[in-house]
Structures are given as structure tokens and as C-alpha cells.
Amino acid sequence: MNKVPLTVTGANKLREELDELKSVVRPRIIAAIAEAREHGDLKENAEYHAAREQQSFTEGRIAEIEAKLSNANIIDVTKMDANGKVIFGATVEIEDLDTEKVVTYQIVGEDEANIKEGRISVGSPIARALIGKEVEDVVTVKAPGGDVEYEILSIKYI
Template sequence: MNRVPMTVEGAEALQTELNELKKVKRPQVVAAIAEAREHGDLKENAEYHAAREQQGFIEGRIQEIEAKLSNSQIVDVTKISNNGKVIFGSTVILINMDDNNADEVQYKIVGDDEADIKKNKLSINSPIARGLIGKEEGDIANIQTPKGSVEYEIAEVLYL
């Protein structure tokens, strides 16, 4: 079985969602179904059908999260000694060598489920992350973007 890498924060977020679904959402939808049943004829009972559909979504998401957590390999970079190498879970500070006015950018390399470019979290499978993995502080990485190749200097690698 292929283990999927996941950060500690990513696993905690999924566990929190799972607890919410099991302890709050699931009981709410069961109560809604019971209440809708009391209204009589189920064939034309929109509330009943909506609640059953919602129950299907909740149960599907619970199974999906449980599968992701069981197939995950939790990587805690804070417990790995920092040798300046870009690895899964590390935070990388980059300088765009092609743009003299560019500020430094900071990205954390995370699993697919955790990726969120607005929070500067890059999927391990993204072109930028793939171009950075294995490189070290001070290295230059050529990253293929839709606008062509961009050179980034790896200014710093943090294991936060």
C-alpha cells in the first residue's frame, strides 16, 4: 500500500473535521430524518429526501477522511534535524532571480489535501514543489511555469 505523506497540521485538521461529522453533523441529520418521517408519506416528503441526501454526503465524507488518515504517513519536520535540504513538510523561502523587484516568497510543502496557495501551502505534486525537493539552501532551482522557466534561489529552508 502506498503511504501518502501528510503534515501533522493536515492530519489534525482532518481529525477535527471527522470528529465534527461524527459527533455533531451525523446526529443532526439522524434527528432531521426522524422528524421528517413523522410528517407522514415519504414519497412526497422533501425534508426527508433532503435529509437522506445530506446523510449520504456525511457518511461518504466520513469514509473518505478515515481512508485518508489510514493511508497517511504523518511527517513531523520539527523532529527531523534541519540539514538545509528541501523535504516534504519544510518551509522554503525563495528569491525570484528573474525579477529584480521581487520580494522573497515563502512556501510550505504539504500533501495534496492541505495545499492552499492563498496560505502559501504548495502540494508536493505541484511543479514548484517537485522542482525544489532535494535542493539545498543557496541552490538555484529552475521551475517550469505556464509563462516559461523561472529561476528561484533557495534563500532558506525551515523545518517548522
């Protein structure tokens, strides 16, 4: 299986979620199942079925996170020599040359992407256009509404 790029922050968030699921959520579900079993007939016990469904979802999420972490290529952008170029993990401030709107994005792995938090996937059209470019470079991004030109204002490696 291919290694998937992941920032240090993204890996830490996944580890925190995994720890929460294993140490808090899983024991709570086990207790709920045990309590529901004490109520008798399992065929008509809605609490039991709900707890088992929640257990199934939780175990699936644990397996998913463990698989992501085992296939992750964790990249610490602060320890890389980027020579002033946009690389994975970099935070880039860009300006739309038509609207003069300025936005800041961090280029992250697919699983970490969240546009509302300013994190875009390394596979997104904007990120692909920015990778390898430098401050003051102008990039053209193919968008559904037509090509959009952005100028790179700053690059940070945090």
C-alpha cells in the same frame, strides 16, 4: 495502497473534521430524518429527501477521511534531520530572480495543498524542484509561460 505523505497539522485537521462530522453533524442529520418521518408520506417529503441526501454526503466524507488517515504517512518535520535541505513539510522562502518577488511556501501532501494559504503539494513543479536543495541554491521551474528561476532564501522546519 500507497502511503500518502501528510503533515502533523494536516492529519490533525482531518481528525478534527472527522470528529465534527461524527459527533455533531451525523446526530443532527439523524434527528432531521426522524423529524421529517413524523410528517408522514415520505414520497413527497422534501425535508426527508434533503436530510437523506445530506446524510449520504456526510457518510461519504467520513469514509473518505478515514481512508486518508489510514493510508497516511504522517511526517513530523520538526523531528527530522534535514541537514539544511528542503524536505517534505519544510517552509521555504524563495525569490523569483526575474521579478524579485519573494514568496513563502510549505511543502505538504496533496490533500493539504492550498496556494492561498502558502501550502503547495509535494507533487507540484515548484516543490519537486526545491526538494533536496539548500539555502542560496537556484532552481529552475518549468512553468507554462517558460522557465522561472528561484533562489532559496531560507528553509524552516516548523
